[in-house]
Amino acid sequence: MSPSARLIVAVLCGLFGTAGEARAADGVEEDGGIEAWVLLLQVPPTAEEELGEEWRRPFVVHGYLRLFGQRFEGGEAVGVRSIVEGERLGFEGGFGGLFVRSPDGRASRSARGLLDLQLTFSPVSTRRARVRLGAGLGALLTRCSDAAGPALGVSSEVRLFGPVGLAGASRGVFWPYRSLDSNLAVQLWLGHYQVGLGVRHLSLDAAGRGGATRPESFLGPWLGVGMRN
Numbered sequence: 001m002s003p004s005a006r007l008i009v010a011v012l013c014g015l016f017g018t019a020g021e022a023r024a025a026d027g028v029e030e031d032g033g034i035e036a037w038v039l040l041l042q043v044p045p046t047a048e049e050e051l052g053e054e055w056r057r058p059f060v061v062h063g064y065l066r067l068f069g070q071r072f073e074g075g076e077a078v079g080v081r082s083i084v085e086g087e088r089l090g091f092e093g094g095f096g097g098l099f100v101r102s103p104d105g106r107a108s109r110s111a112r113g114l115l116d117l118q119l120t121f122s123p124v125s126t127r128r129a130r131v132r133l134g135a136g137l138g139a140l141l142t143r144c145s146d147a148a149g150p151a152l153g154v155s156s157e158v159r160l161f162g163p164v165g166l167a168g169a170s171r172g173v174f175w176p177y178r179s180l181d182s183n184l185a186v187q188l189w190l191g192h193y194q195v196g197l198g199v200r201h202l203s204l205d206a207a208g209r210g211g212a213t214r215p216e217s218f219l220g221p222w223l224g225v226g227m228r229n
Contacts, residue, residue: 072220113141
């Protein structure tokens with residue numbers, strides 16, 4: 001190859017930087033011979049392709065543990081939730097305590113526990129967004145009696161920009177008692193840690209269990225702190 005041709009190839013490689021590579025192939029320069037040069041270009045993925053790229057590690061398991069607290073008029077709620085999942089399938093469980101004070105605020109009127117265990121399937125599973133559908137068992141625990149029934153749930157997470165995103169969930173049990181637990185929060189990713197601040201609404205009809213004779217509704221600010229691998 002002539003010196004001018006080599007110079008042109010070098011300039012092309014410099015222009016493309018790490019996205020291009022030039023190499024000799026299929027020939028050795030001899031007297032009167034021709035040396036073939038091939039310029040290989042690797043085009044980086046577009047932003048749309050990167051956002052839509054699915055997790056392609058089906059055997060990698062991700063774990064997530066979150067502690068949360070809520071304050072509402074007349075009481076507080078605390079709880080813990082854990083998720084273990086792969087690309088599509090997973091397991092989710094949570095337990096929360098609900099503490100409602102008496103009208104005069106002097107003593108606790110009732111304390112109830114809410115437990116749910118669900119198998120999950122994620123129809124949307126990308127690096128920037130995830131949607132989970134769950135089905136399993138929910139239970140209401142009181143001092144006097146307990147009850148358990150089938151539970152359904154849906155939850156989602158989406159990264160908006162940088163470390164900021166949104167997270168929401170809704171889980172319900174419709175027999176033999178009725179509960180609908182929903183929350184929506186702005187979420188901040190800090191490496192392996194997450195902090196969420198939003199609002200939670202719990203609608204609960206204990207059907208006479210634990211001293212509750214009518215449906216109750218608890219709405220208030222919600223704070224969650226989590227860690228994931």
